[in-house]
Amino acid sequence: MNDTDIIELFFARSEQAITALSERYDAFLISVAGELLDNDQDVEECLNDAYFGVWNAIPPTRPESLRGFTCRILRNCAIKRFQANRAAKRWNGYDVALEEIEKVFAAVGSPEEALTAKETGNLINVFLSRQSRQDRILFVRRYYLGQSPAQLAEATGRTAHYICVRLHRIRERLRIFLAKEGVVV
């Protein structure tokens, strides 16, 4: 069953839509949630929350990419749980990714010019729009989905070192971009 068929099932309010979505993207979504959460139980709960979120969102939304759409909802769920875990001093791999990009934001701007999360997000979108497709994908996979350099290396067929160097250059460009915009978070 392809994405269009599954979306039609959602529109028809058929519970089979959840089953079909799960069959199609379960493994992928588990891996995405697994990057943000170490606990299998957390992952499972996030997944259920995400399916429920998709059920609520479709309709009226008709996503262009069901995988991307579900991934976004799952990530939002996972981030909430991730923040709760951090508050309880439970760290995981995504912290490393955040620390990488945190240095970029810490290096620019002044506190008086602090932007809201939405404004910062919009700036990141502008930055991403100016990057090559490959760099944009690497950035999103690393800092949005939390994939490790080793995973990205496996996905691209490159070495982890190559990925780290490339991510470093992307961050450096982001730092310059944010400095020009006078941003501090």
Added chain:
Amino acid sequence: MKDKIMDALAYTEQAYIDEAVDTDIRHRRGWIPWVAIAACLALVITAVFLWPRSRILYRSEDVTAEVVAPLSERLPMQSGNGTSIYVSHKEEVLFSENSVILRGTAENVREVRITYVRRMEGRPEISQSFEVFVTLFDLRISETLWSGGKVLPQVVTVGSDWSSRGGPVISQRDIEEGCECIVFARESALIQNDDWHRSSYSDLWVRTGMFIKLTQEGFYIPRSAAWMAQKLGQELFDQDCAFPAEFRESLLAMLRQLSRKHSN
């Protein structure tokens, strides 16, 4: 700050997320390296096959004429007695494309090597080779050298010093020492009368012909190509020539071809 960054990342456009999760980012070499490899191969093939072939001016079973090195205009060549031969190519000349005799133009004035390899029957490992060096250049040939039945080719070019002995002496010493010459020249390149030494320098000397220096035996071929063939066949090749019969036949065949062409 991490929380704020996470929140900011939550505003990442859906299109970028879709792109990230839906795109296969496996690195592929693409077509550019393959095109580069193909181009290199083409260059190698060209270098190995086409370029050497372009140097081959004539090839038969026994004789191969190939370009050894282009000669620049007015490149001095030292003969045995020190007289210089200057290469020049002010006229087009003469010979058929598939014969050992060449068409002399500004482009193909160059040194040519003709190699003959004879292999002994039953002893293929033993071979005997003869090399003939050919240079297209301006020449002047004294017809009087034919008098008395003695074949004594002499060649001079524009700019060379005239010998005090009253004639061109470019290969004289070689000839005297037994190293004879063969000269192919078109009719117009020949001096038409015995008064050549009194004729105008420029009228008579700016001529193009072909000079072949043989290591063992030589011939002088004046006038027409038909005459060349006849002379070669009847007088020179029939003599006790040092060349192997196969080589003589090959050369003669080429001259006959030239003769037919000129007769037509």
